[in-house]
Amino acid sequence: MANAVFDAARTVLAIREFEDRPVPDEVLHRIVEAGRLSASANNRQPWHFILVREREGLRKLGSLVRTGPYTAGAAAAVIVAYVKANGQYAVSDASRAIQSIVLTAWGDGVGSNWTGFIGLENVRREFGLPDEYDVIAVVPLGYPRRKVVGKKKRKPLAEVASAARYGTPLKV
């Protein structure tokens, strides 16, 4: 039986090359909404999302995030930040929001990726986020330049899952 959510989880890939074509505002709005609608511990919603669409801002992000220079060529990007005081929970909450963003984008044919993780203080300052926040990711967005479906590399299920107790083979 078809399951659109599973299909997105099954096919989504990290996209690092984008077409030179804008993503409609309606789609970008939906992508940010997906972050906002995510669940968080105690429903604290300790996050802030900055949607960057201007080429200058995208170039700046590409230069600030060492492991994501390709954001410079994306159609847009979302900076995801969380309130530091909420500690590990906030990291988990923001990560969940990022996954919602990535999957919702994919559902609209928009490729993305998680770039950066620690050491994004320069992004926080440059984009005006108050000191109480840490930036956890910059997520570039854009239509994939190449067809990439079906290339996912993952460990086999038997290696990463058990039935009932660790080490019992899972048969489903």
Ligand SMILES: Cc1cc2nc3c(=O)[nH]c(=O)nc-3n(C[C@H](O)[C@H](O)[C@H](O)COP(=O)(O)O)c2cc1C
């Ligand atoms: C927490 C996290 C941090 C990541 N950081 C980067 C990054 O800084 N730069 C990058 O190009 N990819 C980054 N990635 C993408 C992973 O490298 C990628 O998802 C992984 O290699 C699997 O590839 P796939 O998603 O295409 O299957 C990150 C992914 C996660 C979940």
